[in-house]
Amino acid sequence: MSTTEQPKTALVTGGSRGIGREIVLALLKEGFEVWYLSRSQGAEISSDRIHWVACDMGKAESVEKALDAVLEATKRIDVLVNNAGITRDGLIMRMSDEAWEEVLRVNLTAAFLMCRRVSRVMASQRAGVIVNMSSVVGITGNGGQTNYAASKAGLIGFSKSLARELAGRSVRVNVVAPGFIETEMTEVLPSAVKESLKSQIPLGRMGSATEVAQAVAFLCSDAASYITGQVLAIDGGMAM
Secondary structure (H helix, E strand, O other), X not given: OOOOOOOOEEEEEOOOOHHHHHHHHHHHHOOXXXXXXXXXXXXXXXXXXXXEEEOOXXXXXXXXXXXXXXXXXXXXXXXXXXXXOOXXXXXXXXXXXXXXXXXXXXXXXXHHHHHHHHHHHHHHHOOEEEEEEOOOHHHHOOOOOHHHHHXXXXXXXHHHHHHHHHHHHOEEEEEEEEOOEEOHHHHOOOXXXXXXXXXXXXXXXXXXXXXXXXXXXXXXXXXXXXXXXXXXXXXXXXXX
């Protein structure tokens, strides 16, 4: 991107840590003006092209307020990455209504709210890219995660349908489905659990947040200009 050009604008949910933070950094490296939404700011990134807006993705009014702030400042959004997500694991026989509803609200409904609003902007621009972050669990399923798997599988069907709706406006929609990735959540797992997880991965190791972020950056780039409605699994071969 030329230094004289106006930077394209990217909006990332759940961008304060883990995979979300790496996506923010990857898009920043690609020259985007990056806005990210999260409940807390996380570690500061030294750049005048990055902006944080406080947002609780589980509350519709908070999502709408954050979008108001971003659109008032930018007037356009070139890339949207719906990365925010939570887990509330448990066997379905003991799963509470709250554990089910909270996961669906943050992981799926928030993405719907973001896409509903941003798709209008992108359709008007006749340009844009949306990447929704699913999971290998949304493809294969996983015991003890019926709520999480339902939300992530829902994102896949949602994204494929949205890709069909927006293709005529030159807006692309794709899905990235990470497998077992080294993050703060997996750091606390016992060594025996980590080794058990690795045994399920053909490449024999867990992935890094940077590897996921690089795939997202690719889908957001012009190099992926003929790719829409696809699911890219970054999982070391788990779901093949």
